[in-house]
Amino acid sequence: MIGSSPADLDLTEAPGVLWDPRVQAHRAPACAYPALTRWLLDRGVKFVDEVRMDGQATDGWGDPGLRTYQAAALCAWELANRQGVVVLPTGSGKTRVALAAMVSTRLPALCLVPTRVLLEQWRREIATVYPHRVGCYGDGHREVAPVTVATYESAYRHMDHLGHRFDLLIIDEAHHFGCGLRDEALEMALAGARLGLTATPPRGATHAARLTELVGPTVYELAIGDLAGRFLASFDAITIHLDLTEAERARYTSHSIVFTGTYAEFRRAVPHATWPDFARTAARTTEGRRALLAWREARRLLAFTEAKRRALSALLERHRDARVLVFTADNESAYAIAREHLVMPLTCDIGRQERDEILERFRLGHVRVLVSCRVLNEGLDVPDADVGVIVGGALGEREHVQRVGRLLRPGPGKRALVYELVTRQTVEVGQARRRSQGLAGQTSAQL
Secondary structure (H helix, E strand, C coil): CECCCCCCCCHHHCCCCEEECCCCEEECCHHHHHHHHHHHHHCCCCECCCCCCCCCCCCCCCCCCCCHHHHHHHHHHHHCCCEEEEECCCCCCHHHHHHHHHHHHCCCEEEEECCHHHHHHHHHHHHCCCCCCCEEEECCEEECCCEEEEEHHHHHHHHHHHCCCCCEEEEECHHHCCCCCCHHHHHCCCCCEEEEEECCCCCCHHHHHHHHHHCCCEEEECCHHHHECCCECEEEEEEEEECCCHHHHHHHHHHHHHHHHHHHHHHHHCCCCCHHHHHHHHCCCHHHHHHHHHHHHHHHHHHCCHHHHHHHHHHHHHCCCCCEEEECCCHHHHHHHHHHHCCEECCCCCCHHHHHHHHHHHHHCCCCEEEECCCCCCCCCCCCCCEEEECCCCCCHHHHHHHHHCCCCCCCCCEEEEEEEEECCCHHHHHHHHHHCCCCCCEEEEC
């Protein structure tokens, strides 16, 4: 609430402020709060702050014990006025950087995570260096504390109650923001200190620019190749090229003809359109729906071909004494592999208690193989594994980097193996080439 102010003050020049004729007042998103208050103070404007809830400084923190690159990432964030994104490979300890930020600032902190699976994991990590209660928003809980962990969805739904309580906002897997409806969760938070964490920052200019607006620019970045061999395990990436059977090739060609004709026509008409643009347009016509169905059937066919089935069997036999993670493109393939090889599936259908039990048995060596579609991609703390087999993927470079990172927890003399099964003369060839661009400095082989 503004009291006396200079006569020539134009609030529309203030950061984030717009005139709203509906309520005959100036408005600004919560995220503009720090810049707006500084702007008013610089101009000697008297105002009453009815926005911010005064939060107590958090205390009692322990030492998170940073590695050299983690300390460098924290320093870079501090030098960037505590706003920005830290990019580190999966398995390199991004959460430790967040803990160090909380220790360093001692500000009331809200940590946003993409899934319910990660709620408890983050609370456990925070508890290793913070002796007080950690709040939780999500998975049926609505508990607020000076340090709170919330899912994206809960934050989006309840930020009107949370946004004014915290001065530090930590966003795990920050690449999910900057391109969708839930960006509003970050806009409704007034925290001036913002730390984004990701292994796979957005490369598109529009997405990256929007994320910079919401969180800050990339302030520190290392790739897998920068850490493999010292802080992460060394690894070999091996691509195995396979062929379709005659029957599979006929089906794949048939589906491809139906899809590519419609898709090519659309791209000629709208050359700069995105895939979601095509999907929305295609869903409105019979021909378009046939094209989408053909595309889905082609993907389903490639997900687990006869050649992939044989290759996977051979790899599991070759590495029968190792701990192996198998990644698939869909849950259907994951369950098919689980049934055929009597191994444990880890999918979104598995409850938290059962999932934790499976991971503990894997850590102890009682379970040797886990097969998953996407549950293991992001954030989930996976015990040591030696071998990864990527049977199929759907999300491109980002998914690939996350999956490889699952295998790179360091150990004495450890050198991980990553096999990728790619079907010749299909879209998988180009996809595999693009995915590999996200892995810097790896040793590769072609079979």
